[in-house]
Amino acid sequence: MNTHTRTIQGRHWRTGDWIEIRCDQQHIVSAENIQPNAAIQNWLAPGLMDLQINGYGGIDFQRDTVIESEWIQAIKALHRDGCPRFLLTLITAPWPVMMRRLRHFKSIRDANPKLMESCVGWHIEGPFLSEEPGYCGAHQPACMEDPTLEHIRTLRSTAGDDPVLLTLAPERPGSLEAIEEAIKLGIQVSLGHTNADSMSLQKAAKAGAMGFTHLGNACPQQLDRHDNLLFRAIDNGPWMTGLIPDKIHVSPTLFRMFHRLIPRDHIYYTTDAMSAAGAEPGRYTIGNLELEVGEDQIVRQPGKSNFAGSALRPCQGVVRAANMLGSSWREVWEHFSEIPARWMHLPTGLAPGSPSNFCIVEERPGKELSIQVIES
DSSP states (O other), X not given: OOOOOEEEEEEETTTOOEEEEEEOSSBEEEEEEOOOXXXXXXXXXXXXXXXXXXXXXXXXXXXXXXXXXXXXXXXXXXXXXXXXXXXXXXESSOHHHHHHHHHHHHHHHHTOHHHHHHEEEXXXXXXXXXXXXXXXXXXXXXGOOOOOHHHHHHHHHHHTTSOEEEEEOTTSTTHHHHHHHHHHTXXXXXXXXXXXXXXXXXXXXXXXXXXXXXXXXXXXXXXXXXXXXXXXXXXXXOOEEEEOXXXXXXXXXXXXHHHHHSOGGGEXXXXXXXXXXXXXXXXXXXXXXXXXXXXXXXXXXXXXXXXXXXXXXXXXXXXXXHHHHTOOHHHHGGGGXXXXXXXXXXXXXXXXXXXXXXXEEEOOTTSOOEEEEOOO
């Protein structure tokens, strides 16, 4: 039995109260208010949680050969950037390959307590997506297919009892039945890389789909001004909507509009990070694709204009979201922590029983936030 505990003081990120948290290696044991103390300048906040990490810190999760030490390298980079929990995301490939990768990662993670604390589940983005240009994004249309009940059952058996998020396009034949089966098996379903019409969106919602993956991304740069996916998604919501707060995938104007039109508790942030995130500019990969990342953090296939994932760091996402909305980091923090955690039925917050890998946040005038993850 672990009896090691430690005590940390700071200001509560939401209330502003001075608090003292006592935690062991896994959970918060107690959280109590203390007398105000001007000498205590740091804030305490739930750890960031990203539902879409395709790779990080130079490590590409779309490869079959990722080993434990490389995965730990990626996690250290995520912790450095304020994100102690995430869903490892696998993107479109032949279905047997995706399931082989899932088994590979799960076998490594299940044998390592540190990895289990950080990788709390899986996001399967594909191969049941739209093949249309613009909507397919960086996913390979040749590997896409229609979902079946057997696909969903295989996914659940491979993932075991772990939380799973599945992104699919509801216009594909078999999608509604697949959504119903996924919900029955405890898999959260999100729509994305789709050009579904309003009727398809309504049917998907009735079947149990609740989310929309990186809305504003995975659609053509030029859209019909009378009828387009963004209009349809908003009109048929509210969805648990993922947004990439990098000022690149979603413009500041559209970002603000989404926040006016979508209920606050239905918006979560994600980086959609690939291997270049948390690393230097240069050439990186997502599976078989070679990508280039410049100083501007835009990820593209060489010679092409469409985006292919993100090099955004979670800590940067908080700051940029606050900047676009003209608010403080405290007002947007929940979109990158509590809201996605609750959607995936995972514990969060600063109350007793919540995860002990919360964050110490320090405001530094003229500089980016300093975010330190409490390590177990």
